[in-house]
Amino acid sequence: MLLTCIKNALQFAENIFEPNDPQIPVLLNDLATVYEALKEYDMALEQVEKAIAKAKVANQSAVPSIMCNKATILLFSGDLQSARSLYEELLQTCLRIHDYETIREIKANMKILGEKERLQKEHSAE
Secondary structure, eight states: OHHHHHHHHHHHHHHHSOTTOTHHHHHHHHHHHHHHHTTOHHHHHHHHHHHHHHHHHHOGGGHHHHHHHHHHHHHHHTOHHHHHHHHHHHHHHHHHHTOHHHHHHHHHHHHHHHHHHHHHHHHHHO
16 A cells, blocks of 8 residues: 555656656655565665665755665665675765764664674574
């Protein structure tokens, strides 16, 4: 149901707004989040990549939070190494631009990442 709502909102926005309207990357990011919640990680990554590309043109201020969402999708899809790399790179960017909201999100997610890495190490040691 939510997936359909987000898809309809995105389609509406694409039909009504200009192609580079700043709301479109936000909706693409929302769609990626729904796919992530459904554990459809490939679709989530596809949508978040579209959101990043659109945001770089239409909504620069949204890029850090969308990139954080990408790292989170990587985290929950099990690609811990890529998630860590992206979080670390993004943290430096957010510190430089004083994006404290995204910094808080990164730090919270890096705690989850650390726990997943610890569990993975314990599991592989057995």
